[in-house]
Amino acid sequence: MFVTAVAAIIVTMSLALLRATLGPTVFDRILALNVFGTKTVLLIAVMGFLTGRPDFLDLALLYALLNFIGVIAVLRFSKYGHFADPELGR
Amino acid sequence: MEWFVNIVSGLCLVIGSLFAVIGGLGVLRLPDFYTRMHGAGITDTMGAGLILVGLMFQGGFSLVTVKLLMILCVLLTTSPTASHALAKSALHFGLEPRVVEKEAGS
Amino acid sequence: MIQAIDILVLALLACTAVSVVRMRSLWAAVMLTGIYSFLGAGWMLVLDAPDVAFTEASVGAGIATILMLSTLALTSTEMKRPAASPVFPLLIVGVTGAALCYGTLDMPHFGDPNSPIHQHVAPEYLKDAVPTVHQKELKVGIGNIVTTVLASYRGYDTLGETVVIFTAGLGVLLLLQGPRKAGGSDGREEGAP
Amino acid sequence: MKHSLALGTTLFGVWLLWSGHYTPLLIGCGLVSCLLVVLLSRRMEILDEETAPVHLGLRPFIYYAPWLVKEIVLANIDVAWRILQPRMPIQPTIVRVKASQQGEIGRVIFANSITLTPGTVSIDMEGDIITVHALTREAAEFEESGEMDRRVTKLEVPD
Structure with missing residues (x-):
């Protein structure tokens, strides 16, 4: 069942990757990045149990925090860094 | 007792995985940015939640379970905040949501 | 089983790398680089190197993304079409890659x-x-x-x-x-x- | 003082649970770092009801969280079912909801609960009006009914 979870997480990762590649707007890509970060956290947690050593959960928590801070930083940047964005065309 | 815990945690893991994949599908299939956020919401709440709860059953009464619980708490508090910030900056950036009818309420 | 996961994650890494290269929009490329770092960090963890994984996540997904974004704010967000033909660089990259692959043949097996x-x-x-x-x-x-x-x-x-x-x-x-x-x-x- | 105490206790509890090393030296290090954080936040004057919401007590966890979890599960099943259908029967709608909470923290809980429930995302907040993007008309109607708003407001008022 851990294997099922890992497989599902990797499938979700690929779907998010596809969205990040296709995503017509900047925000779609940031959303995909966020989903990807959450999936990485889950992957680490499940991998710990799959290999029988759930000691790396601290890292999973750090990734969760990092993911959040990263998204907020990117958003702050997209708000204040003024770029004429060619991508907003829907 | 052992097999019961195993079955419950396996169920949680499998259903959580199912929801994670469905959420990923939603992120891919839904038509515009604001609707895609709902797909991401599914993976963040039900997907992550159930998978972590399933792992907690495996962890038993130990520090591992406490850590998993904390990861869950952090995910559940940060993900809506990040989503809100993302949606708000998209709105202020000028990305109009597609709606079936303007101003249904108010 | 772990090997299958290794291969899947590596395949995802390759896909990400290819789409980073093919992207014309630099904004998208930066986002994909962030994804690449997260994947790389996950893979390091699968290989039992949590310290490297942590560095990769904080530097690659955190600081590098922000630095590249701030660079983008100062320059253009669209990639210019390369003027020269890509054949010669491709040759160099191919030869280097082949040399590296040849080098791994002499390395001891992982975990030996x-x-x-x-x-x-x-x-x-x-x-x-x-x-x-x-x-x-x-x-x-x-x-x-x-x-x-x-x-x-x-x-x-x-x-x-x-x-x-x-x-x-x-x-x-x-x-x-x-x-x-x-x-x-x-x-x-x-x-x- | 109340806030400092709450923050310090929480920090030290979290430190104890995460470290896993219980020698006097390491516990001392943890204690000192927790104290340092509390002192720094006092100096930065960010220690108030927002950073340490002691006035809410445990009520959010006892009265509110179970109901929210139930709603999240129901909404999840609904949205997942809609995504899985080939035609995707969705009606994206935008509604404005009034947040009747007094304090900032109550509004944050309300807006985050809206976002946490799949099918509704709070996309803007001006004063006490929250703009909500809903995936379906039913989800929008649920937000307009104001049940969640009432439950969050009840958390703020001490019985």
């Missing part, structure tokens, strides 16, 4: 206990970092072997590295902040809309 790295100094470090039945007191007194090596055996080395990285970071920050001051407002006052 008889490889030189596990025969030379590693037993010594392990003896000092992991308490055994015969030896309750540790020589160095640090419980974590990576910390033992980095902070005790290679303490000066680590200090030097940290100083270099700190200086580099300062330099980059100074470079990036230069032109924005000239613009007048640095956007800090427009907090509430």
